[in-house]
Structure formats: C-alpha cells, structure tokens
Amino acid sequence: xxxxxxxxxxxxxxxxxxxxACYLSTVEPRELAQHLMEGIKPDFxxxxxxxxxxxxxxxxxxxxxxxxxxxxxxxxxISCVIARSFARIFYRNSIxxxxxxxxxxxxxxxxxxxxxxxxxxxxxxxxxHIQTGCVYQAAPFPPFMQEIINCGGLVEYIKAxxxxxxx
Amino acid sequence: MVEKILAAKAGKDKVLPGxxxxxxxxxxxxxDITAPVAIKEFERFGLDRVFDPEKIVLVPDHFTxxxxxxxxxxxxxxxxxxxxxxxxxxxxxxxxxxxHALLPEQGLIWPxxxxxxxxxxxxxxxxxxxxxxxxxxxxxxxxxxxxEAWFKVPATIRFEYNGxxxxxxxxxxxxxxxxxxIGVEGARYRAMEFTGTAIEKLSMDGRMTMTNMxxxxxxxxxxxxPDQTTFDYLEGRVTQPYSAVYSDDDVVYEQTFSFDITDLxxxxxxxxxxDNVYPVSEAAGIEIQQVVxxxxxxxxxxxxxxxAAVIKGKKVHPRIRLLVIPATQRIYLQALEEGLxxxxxxxxxAVSTPTCGPCLGGHMGILARGEKALATTxxxxxxxxxxxxxxxxxxxxxxxxASAIAGKIVHxxxxx
Ligand code: SF4
Numbered sequence: 001x002x003x004x005x006x007x008x009x010x011x012x013x014x015x016x017x018x019x020x021a022c023y024l025s026t027v028e029p030r031e032l033a034q035h036l037m038e039g040i041k042p043d044f045x046x047x048x049x050x051x052x053x054x055x056x057x058x059x060x061x062x063x064x065x066x067x068x069x070x071x072x073x074x075x076x077x078i079s080c081v082i083a084r085s086f087a088r089i090f091y092r093n094s095i096x097x098x099x100x101x102x103x104x105x106x107x108x109x110x111x112x113x114x115x116x117x118x119x120x121x122x123x124x125x126x127x128x129h130i131q132t133g134c135v136y137q138a139a140p141f142p143p144f145m146q147e148i149i150n151c152g153g154l155v156e157y158i159k160a161x162x163x164x165x166x167x
Numbered sequence: 168m169v170e171k172i173l174a175a176k177a178g179k180d181k182v183l184p185g186x187x188x189x190x191x192x193x194x195x196x197x198x199d200i201t202a203p204v205a206i207k208e209f210e211r212f213g214l215d216r217v218f219d220p221e222k223i224v225l226v227p228d229h230f231t232x233x234x235x236x237x238x239x240x241x242x243x244x245x246x247x248x249x250x251x252x253x254x255x256x257x258x259x260x261x262x263x264x265x266x267h268a269l270l271p272e273q274g275l276i277w278p279x280x281x282x283x284x285x286x287x288x289x290x291x292x293x294x295x296x297x298x299x300x301x302x303x304x305x306x307x308x309x310x311x312x313x314x315e316a317w318f319k320v321p322a323t324i325r326f327e328y329n330g331x332x333x334x335x336x337x338x339x340x341x342x343x344x345x346x347x348x349i350g351v352e353g354a355r356y357r358a359m360e361f362t363g364t365a366i367e368k369l370s371m372d373g374r375m376t377m378t379n380m381x382x383x384x385x386x387x388x389x390x391x392x393p394d395q396t397t398f399d400y401l402e403g404r405v406t407q408p409y410s411a412v413y414s415d416d417d418v419v420y421e422q423t424f425s426f427d428i429t430d431l432x433x434x435x436x437x438x439x440x441x442d443n444v445y446p447v448s449e450a451a452g453i454e455i456q457q458v459v460x461x462x463x464x465x466x467x468x469x470x471x472x473x474x475a476a477v478i479k480g481k482k483v484h485p486r487i488r489l490l491v492i493p494a495t496q497r498i499y500l501q502a503l504e505e506g507l508x509x510x511x512x513x514x515x516x517a518v519s520t521p522t523c524g525p526c527l528g529g530h531m532g533i534l535a536r537g538e539k540a541l542a543t544t545x546x547x548x549x550x551x552x553x554x555x556x557x558x559x560x561x562x563x564x565x566x567x568x569a570s571a572i573a574g575k576i577v578h579x580x581x582x583x
Contacts, residue, residue, distance in 0.1 A: 012351055012440065016548040020555075021527040025230060025237035027204045039550050059352040059385065063548060064527070065287040067204050067303040088356050088387055089287055093303035144187050144317070154305050155211050158313065162212075 002079045002100070002120040003130070004051040007113045011057035013040070015090070018061065018069040027068070029075025036072045050077030053118050055108045057083065061090025070094045080120050082108060082127065082138065095145050098153035102127070104138035122149075168392060168414045169358040172298040173320055175412070176281045184322035184421075192222070194275060195310035196284035198266055199227035201303070203244045205285055208308035217252045218314035224256040224275060224284075225249050226266040229523045234530035264495025264521045267291040267379060267463035271371075272495055274404030278393045278411040283307070283316050288463050288545065290381045293390030294374035296397055296411055300388045321387045322421040323358040323414075328365035330429035335579045337473065338373030339465055339543065339563035341365070342380045343434035344426060347444025355385030357421065360414070365428055366391055371400040372469035376563075379464045380545050383441040433578065436561035439549045447566055450576040455560070457540040458483075458571040459552075461492030461519075462526040465543035465564050468498050468505075474568035475507040477579055478514045484574030489516035490532045492524060516571070528552045534559075541576060543567050 017039035060083040125138035230238035249257035278296030292299035381389025432446035493499040524531030534553030547559035
C-alpha cells in the first residue's frame, strides 16, 4: 500500500519535458532527478518529496525511448505514476525498472497539487482519495507484468528465470 | 505482417493482437545515451559474455563527436564494452552515422527480421519489411544477455495514400499529414501499415522518413510490405538469406485511413507537437533564425539532393543559420561527389559531420531564448532544440531549403 501527496500534470507530457536531453550525459537517477520536469515545471525538483504520487492525463511519457525519464521519476522518490494512458515505451520502461504505474480512466486532473493525498493499492489497482474518501479503480497489471514488478524489474525477473533453468 | 513475424520468432503458429509473447531478436541496438544505462543493467547479470556479439549494434551518434567531458565518458563506456565483448557492429566516430540511417545502409536490416533498439525511432526499419520497435535500456540489457524481448502483439491500422505525388511533396509531407489527422496518440500501441499507389512509387528514402515517424503518432512500429523497391535496396547490402513476410489476404485491420494526395501542399508541424500540422500556406511568412536539414528523418541522400536543388546558386538569408548534416559518412561522401556539399557551402550553409546534434538539443546548433527554427527532424516538443522558450517547426527538405533562402517559412516555388 502506498500513500502520498499528488502532483498533477496534463496530457501528452513528453520525455523532453520530463528530463531534457541536455542532462542525459549521466545515468544516475538522483542526479537526473534534480532536473525532473524542468521543461514544464522548473521548480518541481525543489518541491517534490519522497513518496509523492505523479498524476497525468493521456499519453504520458511520449517521445523518446530514454529510460532516464522513469529513472529520474524513481530517483526523485516518486512512489507511483497514475495516468489516463501511457506512451508505450515509457510504459514498458517503467515496468522494466520496477516503477509502479497505473492506467486509470477516471479524471484525476482536478486534484490539487501538493495538497491532496492518495492511497494506492497496487495489487488491486484501487486508488483512494484520503481527504474525501473517493475511490477510483485503475486497471490492474496482467500477471506477467505484475511478476516483473514483484521481482523488482526485468533484470531480476530474467535472473530468477535463468537460475531456475540452470541445471 | 507483424503478427506473422512475431509468431515465427516466438515459435508459434499464430498470435493475435493483445497476446504477450517472448521473441528471439535478430538485432539489438543502442546509442551513446541509452547503451550506458543498458550496460550498467547488463553488468547486474554477472555474465562474462553477450548472447551474440554479431547481433548487437552500438552507435555513438547523439552527443558525438563528444560534446563535453560527460559525453566523452559515456562514449567511453560504449567503446570499452564493445572492445571487451568483441561487438562486431560498433561504429566509431569517422565510421559512425545516425543509427537509423546507418543500419539499413550497412545491410543490417532485412525483411522478416525482429529488431529492437533502445531508441524510439528504431521503427524506421519497418520500411524494409522488418518488425522494428523502440524499447528502453533495460530491454536492451536483457536482449544483450539472452537475445530475447517481450512484446504485446499490436493491432494494425492501415494507411492508404493514392493519387499522383505533386512536385515538392515527399514522405515527410505524407507522414506529417497522417500525424496531423490522427494525433500524437492516434496509433498508440498499434502497428501502422503504409500502402497505396503513392507508397508503391515512393523511394526507400521516402519510406524510411515515414516509418521513422510512426512513433510520433504513438505507433509501436510502422512498415511497408516488401516490393521491388525493397529488393533493389537490399541488393548488394544484405548478404544473409531472408524470406520476406507479407500480410495475408484476410488480414483484419483495426481501422483504415485513406488519403488522396493529388493536391497536397507541403506540410508543416507547428510547435509544440508533431500533430499540430498545417499546409505551408498557413505558415507562410513566419520568421525563423535557424534551419536544420538532417537527422534520421531527413538526412538521407535524396533529402540532400532535394535541398541542394533548391539552394544551388543562391545565398542563405543573412539572418539565417543553415545547418546541413548528412546522416552517415557514406551519404556525406556521396553528397560531396555529387557536388551537393559545394552547393550548400557556396550558399553559406554550415555543413557538419554526421551527428544527431541539434535534433535533440544536444549540441551543434542549440537555440537561444525566443528563437525559432525550421527543421527536417521529427520532434518539436517544447525545448527540444535548446532553450525552453525556443520553438521548432518541422517540414521536409524542400521547404526547409527554400525557407533558409527566404529568411521565413515559404513554399519552395517562391524562391525559384
Ligand atoms: S537524429 Fe534525432 S530523432 Fe534521430 S536518432 Fe538522433 S536524436 Fe533521435
């Protein structure tokens, strides 16, 4: 179960907005996190706190394949991303690095950034608004992807598979 | 076609859209931005070798020739890894080109192949009848380790282009038209099939421009079914045996879009999104400060020919910086031999060695606050080419060249 403050962003947030290309000459999640969302909300790295939840509209993470985008989100301590829909490479990258992301058809754009708090049950895809008690239902993951996330990412998942296949 | 390719590589008779499959990959690609992350992940496996040193391609093309010390260190990670694991297809600066122009040119792509690349424009290779898609660095790490990748089988949308191709129109205009119609998530998670009489006549360079931008519509891949143009292109490049895969006659498309292009005007994508598309007449007169002709979208020889034909004998407008970046060394040389580079340099353009450079705002032509550029690249998101308050317009090479001469966005006819 996760719980945190929300930060609300709009539709079609691209990877250049999440982490501009000029910072890609590092692979350190914490360094990357210092420039998170710099393209659209320059003060974001200063206000975001560990455990916060990122809310977005449709097609979140469109654009380049840079895994630096979910890495910078993870590096900033964000516990979960909830969007109406995700761009496909961002979606698979997040699963592959073990960053929980949920697709939720409900409109969460009216929540107040930095004020409203959500509680998220990843297994069931249940999202609860702490202040109002409103409950939203997100699509749970297919079992295969749930397994990858449970393992902590694709590398761990494959390692476990290789180990079990070894004679 | 995509379903058949994925079924074959997953060892199944048939797969359906939505199925999750594990497939063998024929090639896995990384660059100087994505491969260092992948290499770090790969090390976690604790393996002393990669699954197949001949099936991994590493291309330092984004921040190279090294733009600063950090970029130099990233490039070094790539180089050391390539040496340690005897990676056959590592392309050092001097042999390097922009990956999506380089791989087809070097004969590394063939019909029916499954190719993943830790770069979103990997979808370019669908122009040759392959299933090719962009993935992330962790996917690349896993592919380097075990030669497999997981996919959700995409449904297919068919895009049909008929009519006579007007003068000045190229693959870029067709794909911008398409993205403008369906939007940046119009083909999200989908395969995009490009077909119709106009595609039959379109050159391989033009087809690659189109499949390149499938991702800008959210597509998982874009492709053109192999035909004589494909086989002519492959001749002398691909040495290994392959068998082309085609869509079945009873294939089910999720949707079909048809375009009659007979009266199509050149297309422009306005900032800040590739689906913000208008005909050039509605962009006429917009003043710009920089024009970039290059990238994996439009840095091929045909693009340079089109641009040089417009520019030859004229001068770039005094207020404009024109950057011309051939996409690979071979294209560079060919442009030199054909006199195209002379035409650019005499027109007072800056011609650069192959690099992604300004396309992603890396180096070699960054925009200042408030500046506007017209580029033949594929993305015009806020801040893509530099300062967050700079703007990028997208077009094909003919409009880009003409606008560099006029100092503002114009139809190519206006500078002739
Ligand atoms: S030219 Fe631009 S879009 Fe193409 S690979 Fe390089 S950075 Fe990416």
